[in-house]
Amino acid sequence: MDDEPLVRWYWIGDHLGYLGGLLADHAVIALVPVLIGLLLALPLGLACARFPRLYQPLAAVFNIVYALPSLAVFVVLIPYTGLATRATVMIPLTFYALAVLLPTTVDGLRAVPEPVRQAATAMGYGPWHRLAAVELPASVPYLVAGVRVAAVSSISLASVGALVGRGGLGYLFIDGFQRTFPTPIVAGIVLIAVLALATDVVLVTARRLLAPWAVREKAVTR
């Protein structure tokens, strides 16, 4: 690369509004699927905790989903969801998030020690009351750990959507690559890292508020 500098600072200064717009688009494309994934993971996780036989096949399916190359999935979806639309990127991201969140939800729900569960029942808690007052709160550390992983991965994966016309900050990568222009690429990497960090801080704060008793983070296997 002849004498192109790594960063042309004036370009960043001239494009603040543009970068802000891409950042906002990226946040929506990457994080809404995680939210939807969480909403789907809770009932699915409950079902799996209740009927353990369901869990093995579901886990196997999501293992495969997780290995699907995102680009290929985006491409295959185009005929159904349209070219360069958010849905083309957000639907697969929802499934990737679900693939991370389902196991953590199940782990979280199973984490309540049997004596505690029985004690709650003995105190007259019905199944729904027990779920809301005991099992869900106990699984918060697991859920937050899962959401952190899912959110950060989703933020990274969303950029691949740029190859099918809708990848938020990912557009900076293909634009910079095509024009032999590293500045937008560097800006994109930094902004994605910033978005991931900000999301992570929010989630850690949320865990402190929701589950102040949980000291050590639960490890996520993915």
Added chain:
Amino acid sequence: MSHSSRAGAVRRALTAATLASLSLGAAACGSSGGDPLASPSTAGAAAPAPASGSTVVVGSANFPENVLLGSIYSQALKAKGVKVEEKFNIGSREVLYGQVQNGSLTVLPEYNGALLGYLDAKSTAASKEEVNAALAKTLPASLGILDSSPAEDKDSLTVSQETADKFGLKSVSDLAPQAANFVIGGPPEFKSRREAQFKDVYGLTFKEWKPTGETTANAIKDGTIQVGNVFTTDPKILQLKLVPLADPKNVFGAQNVTPLVNKAGVDATATAALNAVSAKLDTAGLTALMKRVAIDKEDPSVVAKDWLKSNGLG
């Protein structure tokens, strides 16, 4: 450094998605009948149906020159009060053509020769008029092309300014007396595809052939070769002061920048706006714009706006 602004329109049909285009040559074209993008019915649910007076969706393929052209089209339309949506940098002709057909895209900047080559690989049309006449016949009824601009992005035989001045070279025909002393270079496929044609059509036999690939423009500049196969809108032509020679006998077929439209989506206003762009856009102008985009790293939309303004279209 390789980048796509140098890839020619014909080759783009094969190489668009991988800009480095190292090993794509082998990829098979011609997909089978079960292709979902080809059938409008499957996409109909998600794609807004085109209708007169509604939003015009301008698309562009995934290389900077096409994004620039898309931006010129889109801003020219906006200037005439047309509602426009932009979908830029999203794939190759193979993907985008189907999207114009099903109405997801209304306008796409195309290159007439490459488009014809995609639709009818056997066509022998070479001049702008022949190509456009053949296209008019080949395109399905729902699609059409508007006026072609004089601007072309295609292969050319190019020499340095010094060589051109010294031997008075303007067109490929002028090379005849000097060819035996000149070394010619270009992408590897030039030898197999073009060398014989230049001998048959122009009677040119060069001293030596060197496969200079991506470095062809620099090789002309430093004198490693005297003649090279360079694309006509390559900004290096300006940067290194090179002169593309005219090709009056059309060995390299016409590649005029031409809007491909879904007829149902463009009204008289939109058609007039795009034809006005084509009337003003020429190869030297496009190359100058490409220099600003690819070398000065200016935004395609800014460069497009400047051009429209200075031509009284913006």
Added chain:
Amino acid sequence: MNWLSWLSDFIGSPDRRSGPDSILNRIAEHLALSAEALFYASLLAIPLGLLIGYTGRGVTFVTATAGATRALPTLGLVTLAVLLAGVGDTAVLLPLVALAAPPLLVAAVEGVRDTDPDVRDAARGVGMTHRQVLLGVCLPSALPALLAGLRTATVQVIATATVAAYVGLGGLGRYVIDGLATRDYAVTVGGALLVVLLAVAAQLFFALLARYALPPGIRAQRRPD
């Protein structure tokens, strides 16, 4: 949609049997690239992780940053590396190593830290040096965790190595990207399917490894998950 006919088109094409675009060659390229990335990542992450886990220093830092590195967008790293270093394996290896190293690091740290403290104390008590305890006691008991980390890293690397094709390199991503470029869905879907098969095969391989290759004492000690 005729997925089966796509697949038979894909597999039936003579290009898939021999030459650079053959399935065997693309799988070999893909595996070579993935293996190379995993090798460098292991070389970097496992010793470091063992040390951090054993000394307990920097554990918080590792768990905090390892998560954040997942955010690094491979497409951005690959394109930047190609602009800076030119098209070549290095340009793609770097991002893949960055992808594979964090799960390995975390696995090594957690594996060592989860060693039964009584066992560790006993080992010190019988006069083993720190080095002997780390390599002779903690490392073996960290093996299941390490294998799980390696499994995660492998699946991610195999799925992500697809992106290498965008900048002109080989591997199964060529099918995905070239199929997209030429609107040849048979090729894109075939390529995607091969990536999945490869990833699933890798998971199976590691599952078998964990089951049969670990020393019996360690297998028994595996935490239920």
